[in-house]
Amino acid sequence: MQLLAQVLVNGVLLGGLYALMALGLALVWGVLNIVNLAHGALIMLGAYVGYYLFTLLDVDPFIALPIAMVVLFCVGYLLQAGILNLIARAAMFNTLLITFGIDVVLTQLAQMLFSADYRTINPGYAGANFMLFGITLPWVRVLAFAVALLLTLAMWLFLLHTRLGRGIRATAQNLGAARLYGVSPKRIYALTFGIGAALAGGAGDLYGVVSQINPYIGATLTAKSFAIAIIGGLESPLGVVVGGIFLGIVESLTALYIGPTFVDVASFGILVLVLIFRPNGLLGSTT
């Protein structure tokens, strides 16, 4: 019982971070209709920004987080303005092809610049825990969970209550009408992609604190983000949080009862089941 509770808590904590990872992918997907296969590579870049700020300049990873987000925002904005706007509204296959190409280039660049070695961001408090009802809670994971949820909430408020957020939602809902009222889709697209990349960057920085990183983590993280976006649906950040935590719990339980090597099998098995039985997501309407 104690063990199960511990595993569930671990799953929830991991799931918060997963939600933040998937949020950027879901946003870009919903607004630009692009499934960004380079999303995981952007998470990986964010992780390295955090890593180098910590190792070279001794910047605490939680303070590095906004920096990683700004850097990745710029990367994302430039990618969209420079490359992806050329294929805006193109067929899904073309966008998949281009973002896959970007993924390959970013991964190779990272391997050349950062080497293929495993790295971790290891601040002094990395091993610190506290106990609650007999469950061990590692500080970094709790903090990462809290920050991830805060960022998700901030994102939601931004979309709901600001002029730009409104413009982004309007563009997603009715591109033609948005254009009639002075919205420039290319700017909105670049901004949205930039925000998606910034969220990836923040998630990457946090990921580097709780896990090991190398240039190849991107592919799996893209796939997990995709699974979460499908499970949670594209409509609201709440869905993504539910999807993220769901996946986190499933992975933790699988690792405990079946074996750590089956974690990815389980999460993609669930993705397939959701696609078959609830294609609009766990929270989505059934019609």
Next chain:
Amino acid sequence: MSGNLLEVQGLFAGYGEVPVLRDVHIAVGRGEIVALVGSNGAGKTTLLRALSRVLSGTGKLTFEGRDLSCLTPEQVFKLGIVQVPEGRQLFDQMTVLENLMMGAFARRDRKAIQETLASVYELFPKLYERRTQRAGSLSGGEQQMCAIGRALMAMPRLLMVDEMSLGLAPVIVDQLLEVLSTIRKQGVTVLLVEQDVFAALEVADRGYVMETGTVTQSGTAQALSEDPEVKRAYLGI
């Protein structure tokens, strides 16, 4: 130069290889309500698209003497040429208030935006009542009000309304036409595209009749509504 707000001379436009508009000439004076009528597929919507530059074409397009042909849709919008599109095209998942605010998306003057919002609510008290309701769940008449209100939030100088009466009860159409007259008194010029010829000519000063991509008749609203040919073709008399 003439005092016309909008002038269109020898406009040709179409979709890809398909020509739709052939040598269209129209003019809209400041403060006028001009009706553009014609049967299905005559090219009325296409003309509005060419005017807002979503569709390119050849010919002379001027707004207050400024050439429109080299401007982007966003630039034309900023000059004050604003459309209420056919089929309303609201942002269905967003509230009435959010839809109205989208009309003011290009404006940055917060205080003035609130004033425009107040004047829109004054024109359409219904919209104020429903301001937190999702636009997609409004009735047809309310949706059209929301669409007109959204366009007014952009502070148009020329308001182009496409098929306002579509699917609405005559009472509602009359109310909306009333509102257009009020708007005109407030200094907004109106180009009203309608299949409901009778309703349109009732509030308009002048009108143009379009047939298969070109203007076939024009004149004062009164003259047109008394014209035997127009009567026969559109009023069924």
